Structure formats: structure tokens, C-alpha cells
Amino acid sequence: MTRAHTPAGIRPPFARYSHAIEVPPDHRLLFASGQLGIAADDTVPADAEGQTRLCFDNISAILDEAGMTLADVVRINAYVSDRAHLPGYMKVRDSYISDPPPASTLMIVSGFARAEFVVEVEVIAAAP
Secondary structure, eight states: OOEEEOOTTSOOOSSSOBSEEEOOTTOEEEEOOOEESOOTTSOOOSSHHHHHHHHHHHHHHHHHHTTOOGGGEEEEEEEESSGGGHHHHHHHHHHHOOSSOOEEEEEEOSOOSSTTOOEEEEEEEEEO
16 A cells, blocks of 8 residues: 655645645556547647546546556646646645645646647556
């Protein structure tokens, strides 16, 4: 079982994430490429919430193929193209992740390969 570390001597996380997640030596690791908010039919929602849902749905499908679930995610790296997308991303992210929340970094970037993309999410997962 993984173990969350959020030491009392440092400032608590700004949002719902852990400062660190420890993975035991007997676990498999999965590194997922960044997923964009694009559906199998190439449609892209216009809003950050819709794109974030698709990102996590795509990640769920990848994890499922590896015999894992979102509960196995130990690290999230997420990127949004504008500070205005932070609340929508965080609202949806929080509905997909379990406790303890994974370690996480959220960055604002200047853009993605296609202008309509506003969110990208990559994860690392660990499971026995």
C-alpha cells in the first residue's frame, strides 16, 4: 500500500493533494503520457471542465488496460493554458481522485499543440 506524506512542519498543500506519496518496492509503475481533452471522435469540449473530464476518462481507460484504477495514481502533472481554467480543472480533478490524494503539480503554460486545448494531464500510477 502506498503512503502519503504531508509533514506537520511545512505548510499544508494549497489544494487537495499530498506533498509526497511513497511507493513500496513490490509495486508496478505506470507512466502515462499527457492526455488532452479530446474524445475518440476528435471532438474537443470548449471548456476546461469538459476537457478535464475527458483527460481523466482517457487516463482511466489507460489504467484499466494495465489492470489499475484512478485509486492507484500517485502523481499528477497537469497543465492549463490560463489561470482562469484552474477552478474548472481542480473541481473535476477532485471528483476523480481518491484519498489520500496523489502528489500533484499544476502549471500554467502558454499553450498546446492545437489552440482549442486548454488542459493536459499526465499521471504516474503504482499497484502491486
